[in-house]
Amino acid sequence: MKQNDTNGHDRLRQLYAAYGADPARWPEHERWRYCDTPPPELVEEHKDAHLIDRLLARHAVPPTPVQDHRQLIAGAAAAPSARRLIRGRRVPLLMREWPAALALAASLAIGVWIGAAGIADDLLPSLLAGPVDSDTVALDPPDNLDFDSGGGT
Amino acid sequence: MDLALHWGAALPAAEPETPPKAKTGSSRGADDLLARLARRDEAAFAELIRHHFDRIYRIAWRVLGGAADAEDVAQEAFLKAWTAPGQIRDARAIGAWLSRVATNLALDRLRRRRPDAPGELPDLADPAAAADRGLQRASLEAEVAAALTALPDRQRAALVLVHFEGLGNVEAAEMLGVSVEAVESLLARARRSLKLAFADRWRELVQELSDL
Numbered sequence: 188m189k190q191n192d193t194n195g196h197d198r199l200r201q202l203y204a205a206y207g208a209d210p211a212r213w214p215e216h217e218r219w220r221y222c223d224t225p226p227p228e229l230v231e232e233h234k235d236a237h238l239i240d241r242l243l244a245r246h247a248v249p250p251t252p253v254q255d256h257r258q259l260i261a262g263a264a265a266a267p268s269a270r271r272l273i274r275g276r277r278v279p280l281l282m283r284e285w286p287a288a289l290a291l292a293a294s295l296a297i298g299v300w301i302g303a304a305g306i307a308d309d310l311l312p313s314l315l316a317g318p319v320d321s322d323t324v325a326l327d328p329p330d331n332l333d334f335d336s337g338g339g340t
Numbered sequence: 341m342d343l344a345l346h347w348g349a350a351l352p353a354a355e356p357e358t359p360p361k362a363k364t365g366s367s368r369g370a371d372d373l374l375a376r377l378a379r380r381d382e383a384a385f386a387e388l389i390r391h392h393f394d395r396i397y398r399i400a401w402r403v404l405g406g407a408a409d410a411e412d413v414a415q416e417a418f419l420k421a422w423t424a425p426g427q428i429r430d431a432r433a434i435g436a437w438l439s440r441v442a443t444n445l446a447l448d449r450l451r452r453r454r455p456d457a458p459g460e461l462p463d464l465a466d467p468a469a470a471a472d473r474g475l476q477r478a479s480l481e482a483e484v485a486a487a488l489t490a491l492p493d494r495q496r497a498a499l500v501l502v503h504f505e506g507l508g509n510v511e512a513a514e515m516l517g518v519s520v521e522a523v524e525s526l527l528a529r530a531r532r533s534l535k536l537a538f539a540d541r542w543r544e545l546v547q548e549l550s551d552l
Binding site: 205206215236260 | 385386389390393397398402406410411415418419422480481482484488502503504506508509523524528531535538542546
């Protein structure tokens with residue numbers, strides 16, 4: 188019994204300290220602990236909590252916001268959607284979607300130009316052949332080998 | 341012996357008197373509002389602002405210690421809901437989501453602001469009205485405001501959410517990303533600091549407050 192009293196007082200002391208003297212501000216499931224007259228051991232804590240409550244009640248009321256709600260709504264209408272935001276920063280349209288498209292178009296144009304100019308005709312065979320060294324084994328036989336005749340060319 | 345038995349009958353559970361928790365209407369209404377937000381329905385956004393702006397602004401104002409950029413923080417929170425409604429998982433908790441975003445935005449601002457700039461002293465809601473209520477009261481309001489501004493940011497945020505906005509400790513803990521015990525600790529330390537700020541005239545205050 189004594190232990191229960193101690194635990195009850197401890198918790199009541201914590202409630203006063205954290206939430207104040209008004210049980211309406213306590214966690215709902217703990218309001219049963221309240222009684223008009225606090226136990227004699229906690230009278231001082233109760234008084235302090237009550238005075239702090241009254242001090243907090245003196246805290247100024249926030250001033251009315253300067254901006255009208257309509258301005259916020261208008262601002263939102265102009266705001267981009269989440270898809271257009273990268274890490275919370277506004278990114279211009281051109282910087283957001285066009286780089287990939289521009290790169291693709293540029294590579295296509297260069298390819299067409301190379302093809303039209305005939306540059307590839309000279310470059311491709313050597314590029315495809317790559318460097319030749321003595322250890323390289325030819326996997327594909329030359330087209331002009333005559334296997335049927337039993338001899339080389 | 342149980343305390344409730346020791347003291348007699350326990351009082352019936354009462355709802356916090358002020359301020360009430362924000363309500364988003366029925367579940368269907370909340371779902372509908374969120375769906376409309378996702379479709380970028382401006383009327384839905386206006387409805388969201390109408391229901392929640394004052395509270396979100398109040399939270400930002402108090403967490404920021406009355407700084408002028410509270411309005412910016414509130415607006416940023418709403419714009420987050422507008423640009424990324426998909427982040428709001430529970431339509432019924434849209435008010436709590438906005439409160440959490442506003443609290444974190446305000447705490448971020450405070451972190452960025454310090455230690456270079458000291459906290460601003462809050463603007464009184466209406467200086468003329470304060471004058472009418474008498475210098476004594478206005479002075480006490482200013483002192484309380486200064487004491488709250490001097491609190492560590494998270495202690496003040498806990499006090500704002502639980503004491504001023506009437507949120508439950510579980511909800512406040514979620515918003516601050518800490519345990520319920522940690523919220524209680526923050527609250528207790530905040531209140532203790534407040535008492536210490538007025539320690540030299542604590543007894544005088546008892547009289548002063550009873551006169552007001």
